């Protein structure tokens with residue numbers, strides 16, 4: 422079974438979807454802080470796209486993967502139309518909305534340049550190989566007209582170092598910043614902004630990418 426299909430199946434569970442919606446981001450003070458910080462970061466980055474484009478609103482945004490929709494209201498506050506996309510049916514049905522689609526980020530059933538902006542939160546770090554990540558980045562580059570707000574796991578931090586030392590395999594794959602730079606460049610993106618959830622400690626990094634090819 423391919424890694425994308427294996428990952429989709431991990432999320433095809435009513436219990437897991439309910440946990441993600443009801444507990445994942447509220448279960449501890451740290452989870453709540455990270456969630457609040459990520460909402461604020463995404464809000465700031467999308468606002469920056471609007472400012473650069475000098476438009477009061479973006480037209481179409483894609484939330485990919487949308488999970489149980491924790492970024493929905495932030496995206497709706499900046500964009501006229503929102504399409505929520507996820508590979509797992511259970512995640513979509515745990516937080517239904519008017520415009521949603523079950524599809525894989527590796528093969529989006531959407532035309533080229535369909536969206537002004539794509540938010541790709543907490544997906545890329547699930548893939549170990551450069552080929553798997555580049556298949557996603559290629560689809561983002563094809564479907565977005567210009568902007569992608571994306572998170573990945575950076576290996577230059579305490580969390581990644583501790584996991585390596587403990588030999589802890591969690592199905593999450595931090596990569597070097599230089600590797601990330603090569604992969605986005607191959608997809609035709611340039612990095613316009615970068616924010617760390619907790620620099621030096623946490624693996625999670627957020628970037629604003631602009632399609633430049």
Ligand SMILES: C[S@@+](CC[C@H](N)C(=O)[O-])C[C@H]1O[C@@H](n2cnc3c(N)ncnc32)[C@H](O)[C@@H]1O
Pocket residue numbers: 425428429432485486487488489490491492506507508509512524525526527541542543544
């Ligand atoms: C960690 S959750 C992140 C959800 C959301 N982006 C967030 O930050 O709350 C990962 C999500 O990716 C979805 N997923 C896994 N593989 C996928 C793929 N190949 N294409 C699209 N979605 C996928 C899962 O169903 C799950 O909803």
